[in-house]
Amino acid sequence: MSRLAASIEELKRNERQWEAFNTPGNCVVMAPPGSGKTKLLSTRIASDLQVITPPQGAAGITLTNAAAAELRRRVLELGVTPRANLFLGTVHSFAMRQILFPFAGVCGRGELLTHRIATSREKTAAFKAAIAQVYPSNSDTRNVRSTVERHRKMIASEDEWNLAGPRIVAVSQAYERELASEGLVDFEILVTAAVELVEGYEFIPNLLTAKNPSIYVDEYQDLSPGLDRIIRSLCFDGTTRSRLFAVGDHNQAIYGWTGTRPELLDEVSRHPTVSRIELTKNYRSAREIIDRASRLLGLSGIEGVSDGGLVDSMYCRAGIKSQCREAGKLAARLISEGWPAHEIGVLTPTNNNAELVVEEFRNLGVPVSANASPYLSTPATSLIEKLAVWATRQDRPDGEFRLSDLLSEWRSILRAELGDLSVDLALIDAMKQSADSEELAALFVERILQSGLGAALRDPLRWEDSAAVSDLLELVDGGQLLDWTIQTLADRGSRTGRVGVYTMSSAKGLEFDATLILGVDQGQIPHFSSTYNSKDLAEDRRKFYVAVTRSRRRTSIFYSGFVEWQSGKIGRNGPSQFLREMGLIE
Numbered sequence: 379m380s381r382l383a384a385s386i387e388e389l390k391r392n393e394r395q396w397e398a399f400n401t402p403g404n405c406v407v408m409a410p411p412g413s414g415k416t417k418l419l420s421t422r423i424a425s426d427l428q429v430i431t432p433p434q435g436a437a438g439i440t441l442t443n444a445a446a447a448e449l450r451r452r453v454l455e456l457g458v459t460p461r462a463n464l465f466l467g468t469v470h471s472f473a474m475r476q477i478l479f480p481f482a483g484v485c486g487r488g489e490l491l492t493h494r495i496a497t498s499r500e501k502t503a504a505f506k507a508a509i510a511q512v513y514p515s516n517s518d519t520r521n522v523r524s525t526v527e528r529h530r531k532m533i534a535s536e537d538e539w540n541l542a543g544p545r546i547v548a549v550s551q552a553y554e555r556e557l558a559s560e561g562l563v564d565f566e567i568l569v570t571a572a573v574e575l576v577e578g579y580e581f582i583p584n585l586l587t588a589k590n591p592s593i594y595v596d597e598y599q600d601l602s603p604g605l606d607r608i609i610r611s612l613c614f615d616g617t618t619r620s621r622l623f624a625v626g627d628h629n630q631a632i633y634g635w636t637g638t639r640p641e642l643l644d645e646v647s648r649h650p651t652v653s654r655i656e657l658t659k660n661y662r663s664a665r666e667i668i669d670r671a672s673r674l675l676g677l678s679g680i681e682g683v684s685d686g687g688l689v690d691s692m693y694c695r696a697g698i699k700s701q702c703r704e705a706g707k708l709a710a711r712l713i714s715e716g717w718p719a720h721e722i723g724v725l726t727p728t729n730n731n732a733e734l735v736v737e738e739f740r741n742l743g744v745p746v747s748a749n750a751s752p753y754l755s756t757p758a759t760s761l762i763e764k765l766a767v768w769a770t771r772q773d774r775p776d777g778e779f780r781l782s783d784l785l786s787e788w789r790s791i792l793r794a795e796l797g798d799l800s801v802d803l804a805l806i807d808a809m810k811q812s813a814d815s816e817e818l819a820a821l822f823v824e825r826i827l828q829s830g831l832g833a834a835l836r837d838p839l840r841w842e843d844s845a846a847v848s849d850l851l852e853l854v855d856g857g858q859l860l861d862w863t864i865q866t867l868a869d870r871g872s873r874t875g876r877v878g879v880y881t882m883s884s885a886k887g888l889e890f891d892a893t894l895i896l897g898v899d900q901g902q903i904p905h906f907s908s909t910y911n912s913k914d915l916a917e918d919r920r921k922f923y924v925a926v927t928r929s930r931r932r933t934s935i936f937y938s939g940f941v942e943w944q945s946g947k948i949g950r951n952g953p954s955q956f957l958r959e960m961g962l963i964e
């Protein structure tokens with residue numbers, strides 16, 4: 379039996395999954411963690427592609443590069459061969475590849491394609507200049523940037539901008555002027571332009587729906603309002619329409635700070651043309667994990683398929699470092715008992731905490747791989763990390779990545795012509811020069827850029843990659859990561875045989891046998907700034923719910939009763955209220 383047939387057989391055994399799989403028109407599936415949303419989506423894409431013939435194709439869209447990579451992996455695993463017109467990627471890349479790149483020029487917005495995406499440092503400089511133009515020098519401007527960014531991300535209406543105030547509007551305009559004067563754009567400018575094109579020119583949705591008779595969306599609850607508008611234009615509003623198959627869970631909406639509204643999923647599921655299907659069976663987590671997590675959100679009725687499981691909490695009196703140590707000891711014990719190291723995930727509230735975990739685990743001799751990253755994970759940055767793994771292990775033929783696989787990723791990013799061996803040779807030459815694992819990461823990244831990646835990133839279609847690699851280079855070349863070596867990069871690329879360390883947000887969509895969650899102290903989780911606002915508190919609770927539901931068999935939670943802030947201040951507010959809500963402490 380083929381993998382696709384086997385997956386379909388599994389769906390058949392779950393009445394609701396089967397109903398969703400066979401829904402002919404628009405369908406929105408709402409379901410809890412581990413209930414097979416991504417499985418359903420990938421099986422449906424693979425199955426539909428058997429009858430969608432070129433030149434028509436399909437678009438599978440999700441929010442982050444990590445989620446897009448996972449969707450692509452699952453679809454290809456079901457026997458689908460990559461083909462032109464099969465788009466599996468992020469919403470941002472959909473907006474760029476399918477809307478701006480083909481249509482911006484003919485709609486008088488061609489300048490967008492000649493601009494470059496600003497790096498983090500360039501955006502910070504533009505904001506600084508914009509704020510200085512609008513606010514007197516002694517003003518408290520701490521929240522100005524985040525307010526402007528939230529409004530820009532949500533493509534705020536005129537009323538919403540007016541509510542924020544004239545100075546916020548002025549900063550936003552000055553910021554865009556600053557970027558434009560340097561020939562730069564950011565993601566929000568591009569997404570807003572894509573929305574304007576789709577909504578303003580009828581021929582664009584007509585052509586897009588002809589090209590993509592079906593549109594599949596994973597994690598709909600995380601789409602920003604602008605991207606929700608693009609999907610609606612294509613699936614509900616036009617004279618021609620794509621069929622929508624979307625999955626999501628409003629209880630896992632964790633990007634509200636970016637202007638996302640979890641209600642959008644509910645709204646789209648109630649559209650008159652949509653069949654709304656709710657799943658209730660969690661295939662991932664054992665009973666105890668489902669029950670404790672459900673208490674957190676006051677949920678009931680989630681079925682499970684396996685009994686048992688463990689959720690426990692550990693008090694570590696000496697603060698976050700002692701939490702890291704205790705978690706390291708527990709991980710070492712689990713590994714010695716036979717739990718695969720890569721099936722243990724350590725989740726932290728912040729990047730800084732994740733770095734502490736890596737340090738402490740290394741001291742204890744626990745193999746560890748850091749995944750929380752201060753730069754965006756995209757195909758190009760993750761290839762650089764994998765190349766670092768290969769460069770540091772080239773003398774060992776049993777290394778984690780085969781050179782042939784890396785070369786094929788390299789060729790795909792460089793869009794190399796078949797038979798052009800010079801691109802392979804340039805990379806192999808760069809690898810040969812990178813044999814010293816203690817060499818600075820900046821030199822390694824520069825070398826990879828000069829070997830062809832730099833030229834490839836000038837292609838406007840590689841805009842996300844280009845921005846992410848520029849961020850990475852800024853950080854290792856004089857920024858916060860100046861001391862990184864090739865080995866540090868390699869430690870991020872290598873997962874096999876290592877405990878993975880993630881921030882709570884970056885672990886979304888992943889699953890582990892055991893999850894160790896650190897820093898669960900009031901002020902940090904929930905964050906003190908969220909405790910004044912019921913909406914923010916609800917989002918922090920959902921973020922913690924996502925963390926707790928990553929595990930199959932064991933969730934262990936670490937706390938100290940106080941938080942040590944980077945400023946040196948200590949906030950003594952006891953353990954997280956969520957531990958009490960889950961019934962783990964009195």
Ligand SMILES: Nc1ncnc2c1ncn2[C@@H]1O[C@H](COP(=O)(O)OP(=O)(O)OP(=O)(O)O)[C@@H](O)[C@H]1O
Nearest residue numbers: 388389392410411412413414415416417661662887
């Ligand atoms: N009908 C089924 N039969 C057997 N296993 C299933 C079935 N549906 C899902 N699973 C398994 O359950 C696990 C969780 O599935 P999946 O990752 O698709 O869930 P999800 O709803 O996308 O989770 P999350 O929202 O937490 O990311 C996977 O290991 C998947 O193979």
